[in-house]
Amino acid sequence: MIFAHGTLLPDSELSEVLKNLPGELDDLRQQESLDPELAISALDSLGGRLDRGELDALIAQFAPPGALEALAQVRPMLTQENLEARLDLELGPDFRSPQPRPFGHSISLPLGTLFHVAAGNVDGLPVFSAVEGLLTGNVNLLKLPREDKGLSFAVLQALTDQEPKLASWLYAFDTPSSDHATLKALADLADGLVVWGGDEAVAACRALAPPGCKLMEWGHRLSFAYLSRWVGLDADLAALADHIVETGGLLCSSCQVIFLDAEDRAEGENFCRTFLPVLEEAAARRYRTPGQAAQATLYGYEHYLEGLTHPDRGSDIVFRGRACSLTLSNDQELTLSPLHGNVLVKRLPHKDLLPALRRQKGRLQTAGLVCPAEERVELTNLLARAGVNRITRPGHMSSTFPGEAHDGEYPLRRYRRTVDIEK
Amino acid sequence: MFSRQRLFWSRDPYDLPGTDEKFVRATADNCAYHMEKCPQYRQLAEGLNFSPDQLKTVDDLVKVPMVPTLYYKRHAMFSMPRWRMAMKVTSSGTSGKFSQIGFDWGCVFAEVPMVLRLGWYHKLIDLRPTNYVVLGYKPNQNNHTGVTRTMFGLTFFAPPIRRSYALHYQDGAYVPDLDGCVRALERYAKSPFPTRVVGFPSYLWFGLKRMEELGVSLNLRPGSKILLAGGWKQHYAQEVDKSRLYSLAKKILGVEEENIKEFFGAVEHPIFFNACPRHHFHVPIYSRVLIRDVNTLEPLPYGQVGLVNLLSPLIKATPTASVMTDDLGYLEPGSKCGCGLDSPYLTILGRVGLSDIKTCAAGAADLLGKGEGL
Numbered sequence: 001m002i003f004a005h006g007t008l009l010p011d012s013e014l015s016e017v018l019k020n021l022p023g024e025l026d027d028l029r030q031q032e033s034l035d036p037e038l039a040i041s042a043l044d045s046l047g048g049r050l051d052r053g054e055l056d057a058l059i060a061q062f063a064p065p066g067a068l069e070a071l072a073q074v075r076p077m078l079t080q081e082n083l084e085a086r087l088d089l090e091l092g093p094d095f096r097s098p099q100p101r102p103f104g105h106s107i108s109l110p111l112g113t114l115f116h117v118a119a120g121n122v123d124g125l126p127v128f129s130a131v132e133g134l135l136t137g138n139v140n141l142l143k144l145p146r147e148d149k150g151l152s153f154a155v156l157q158a159l160t161d162q163e164p165k166l167a168s169w170l171y172a173f174d175t176p177s178s179d180h181a182t183l184k185a186l187a188d189l190a191d192g193l194v195v196w197g198g199d200e201a202v203a204a205c206r207a208l209a210p211p212g213c214k215l216m217e218w219g220h221r222l223s224f225a226y227l228s229r230w231v232g233l234d235a236d237l238a239a240l241a242d243h244i245v246e247t248g249g250l251l252c253s254s255c256q257v258i259f260l261d262a263e264d265r266a267e268g269e270n271f272c273r274t275f276l277p278v279l280e281e282a283a284a285r286r287y288r289t290p291g292q293a294a295q296a297t298l299y300g301y302e303h304y305l306e307g308l309t310h311p312d313r314g315s316d317i318v319f320r321g322r323a324c325s326l327t328l329s330n331d332q333e334l335t336l337s338p339l340h341g342n343v344l345v346k347r348l349p350h351k352d353l354l355p356a357l358r359r360q361k362g363r364l365q366t367a368g369l370v371c372p373a374e375e376r377v378e379l380t381n382l383l384a385r386a387g388v389n390r391i392t393r394p395g396h397m398s399s400t401f402p403g404e405a406h407d408g409e410y411p412l413r414r415y416r417r418t419v420d421i422e423k
Numbered sequence: 424m425f426s427r428q429r430l431f432w433s434r435d436p437y438d439l440p441g442t443d444e445k446f447v448r449a450t451a452d453n454c455a456y457h458m459e460k461c462p463q464y465r466q467l468a469e470g471l472n473f474s475p476d477q478l479k480t481v482d483d484l485v486k487v488p489m490v491p492t493l494y495y496k497r498h499a500m501f502s503m504p505r506w507r508m509a510m511k512v513t514s515s516g517t518s519g520k521f522s523q524i525g526f527d528w529g530c531v532f533a534e535v536p537m538v539l540r541l542g543w544y545h546k547l548i549d550l551r552p553t554n555y556v557v558l559g560y561k562p563n564q565n566n567h568t569g570v571t572r573t574m575f576g577l578t579f580f581a582p583p584i585r586r587s588y589a590l591h592y593q594d595g596a597y598v599p600d601l602d603g604c605v606r607a608l609e610r611y612a613k614s615p616f617p618t619r620v621v622g623f624p625s626y627l628w629f630g631l632k633r634m635e636e637l638g639v640s641l642n643l644r645p646g647s648k649i650l651l652a653g654g655w656k657q658h659y660a661q662e663v664d665k666s667r668l669y670s671l672a673k674k675i676l677g678v679e680e681e682n683i684k685e686f687f688g689a690v691e692h693p694i695f696f697n698a699c700p701r702h703h704f705h706v707p708i709y710s711r712v713l714i715r716d717v718n719t720l721e722p723l724p725y726g727q728v729g730l731v732n733l734l735s736p737l738i739k740a741t742p743t744a745s746v747m748t749d750d751l752g753y754l755e756p757g758s759k760c761g762c763g764l765d766s767p768y769l770t771i772l773g774r775v776g777l778s779d780i781k782t783c784a785a786g787a788a789d790l791l792g793k794g795e796g797l
Contacts, residue, residue, distance in 0.1 A: 295749075295775040297718060308467050322719060
């Protein structure tokens with residue numbers, strides 16, 4: 001399917017759409033750029049419909065279970081007030097008007113055309129990316145992921161029904177990744193290519209983008225918890241356990257490794273014995289079906305078997321719980337956990353923290369910090385200097401904060417350009 | 424020596440108590456063989472404190488090192504060189520990665536009496552020439568999936584006149600042709616010979632719905648059958664009530680419920696499970712099934728839902744004596760079925776973690792076996 005001009009078209013129209021696209025994009029460019037208010041007001045209205053339950057049927061049809069819960073988290077970001085606040089924060093309050101400069105003035109304009117490639121890792125990601133493109137006044141060409149079962153088409157349709165003027169600024173294609181010719185044609189039209197995905201997707205997009213096309217990569221990340229002390233911090237441990245089970249290690253912000261500010265292996269073992277029942281309690285509370293618990297148990301058991309045959313893992317101690325597990329390892333590396341409530345525990349004294357984290361530079365995202373209040377500032381600074389971009393309370397590692405940056409930067413700034421004009 | 428063949432050449436395919444001793448002996452021999460020939464398996468077994476001499480009775484089978492299908496997807500394990508194997512078969516890889524399982528010649532030799540005995544018992548064998556419509560993959564040298572092999576094998580229970588396939592291999596990929604199958608069925612309905620439809624239940628369902636839309640209603644010749652294998656795969660969301668499928672098959676093809684046969688198996692456990700007339704999968708003598716607690720992996724009694732653990736000493740090319748599937752199910756005593764078979768029967772409820780897993784944690788897509796391109 002193709003989404004163009006506010007309607008869904010069959011794949012048979014692809015060559016026609018691609019043939020006309022360069023001309024249509026040039027025509028749009030000659031007009032005034034898209035007023036962000038138009039997108040903001042359409043999103044705000046759509047948010048209202050969401051609150052009134054008018055979109056529940058659409059979500060039930062296209063989105064997976066749990067989508068409403070996930071939407072509730074991002075819902076506050078879609079209000080007019082928060083969207084405007086975001087534009088002000090990221091682009092500056094005066095971005096709409098010319099700014100005087102010693103040589104004359106400068107104006108902020110959209111990059112032009114953005115080609116978004118979302119590799120299907122989070123539901124609604126293609127639409128989210130397109131919305132960022134609209135807010136910055138760009139035309140948006142979306143390559144939908146294979147896993148998208150129609151959610152993006154449905155939301156784009158709802159958005160353009162709400163504000164028909166947005167129709168010219170949105171195109172979506174569920175073209176398979178193997179259709180290199182179409183992807184190349186779309187990339188050739190773009191001023192910027194926005195890619196969300198793992199190393200493979202990012203590498204493929206680098207090859208796709210023509211020279212001069214700005215690449216904006218939102219790659220995959222790793223996150224962890226850092227505990228300088230845990231005795232007596234039961235509420236923090238419970239919140240961390242809940243986070244681990246809830247996200248299953250699947251998000252960029254999910255805790256993969258619990259680093260302990262400890263030298264002694266016995267201290268690590270004590271922590272595991274203390275934390276395992278807390279994790280079990282979270283698993284018992286969160287897993288509502290036997291399938292969820294079974295999945296967690298299978299992943300934990302498989303990881304245990306891997307340890308039996310892996311030459312470097314002979315010293316691992318596995319603490320197997322009910323539908324969860326902790327693996328105490330001797331190394332200090334930030335690595336992917338076995339997922340699904342099975343998490344790694346490693347000793348990392350704070351003097352070794354920076355070099356250990358630097359080995360994963362470019363992949364670091366969130367640190368959930370558990371420590372006494374008096375150590376918080378010092379440890380926060382250390383984590384930030386090591387390259388971590390988000391430092392949160394343990395239960396908030398995957399929470400969304402209005403106004404937060406994305407992987408260390410404000411994306412909307414990257415989707416605009418500055419034009420300097422001499423007097 | 425030959426303990427496996429002694430089990431597989433046993434007379435009654437559902438006499439579990441009568442073959443318990445043979446099964447345990449063959450399993451102990453099988454584990455000992457793999458521990459000797461496959462260092463990786465030996466490490467697993469020793470790490471789990473297992474040795475084959477611990478197997479004395481069927482109650483000891485719980486101790487056989489259980490290898491999850493997830494492990495086979497991440498590691499290819501073989502206990503003999505490729506040249507000694509009859510073939511190498513893969514799972515369908517619905518979720519991305521697939522298992523690779525070797526089949527030795529002794530395994531193929533043991534499968535023959537199993538398939539013939541069960542085929543005879545379940546009235547699959549017919550000497551009349553038969554037309555086949557396969558709602559699955561057309562065999563191809565690039566396709567090594569177990570399900571393709573199974574479906575092709577199912578076309579030999581009655582001598583094949585011709586076969587039409589729903590999935591054809593073209594330019595490196597399979598392309599569906601359900602309409603072609605509908606046309607073939609229309610032709611075969613006029614032939615003097617019976618027809619057998621072999622395929623995935625989901626394809627049968629889509630095909631029958633398509634025929635209903637087109638207003639096609641046929642009356643296949645007496646003796647025609649529908650043979651269903653391979654499960655619902657990625658179409659689990661459309662899984663329909665079996666009774667709806669059967670009544671649609673009767674309405675569109677004129678095939679009675681008693682002539683719809685279902686099979687269950689896995690590439691890691693290629694035992695020929697046949698559904699009885701009451702649509703239950705009774706455990707045949709070549710297999711034993713344990714249901715494991717979803718939290719602790721401890722074995723569960725009859726009636727309780729857990730992970731399905733399948734045991735068989737069939738294969739020597741790959742260690743598959745005890746396979747932990749990612750299916751949820753439960754066992755019931757055979758007497759509860761009422762079809763006359765005493766062997767317990769297995770009900771599969773579905774696969775764990777059915778929802779499409781999505782991830783943005785670095786490296787997790789690979790670990791989940793999803794691969795990831797653009």
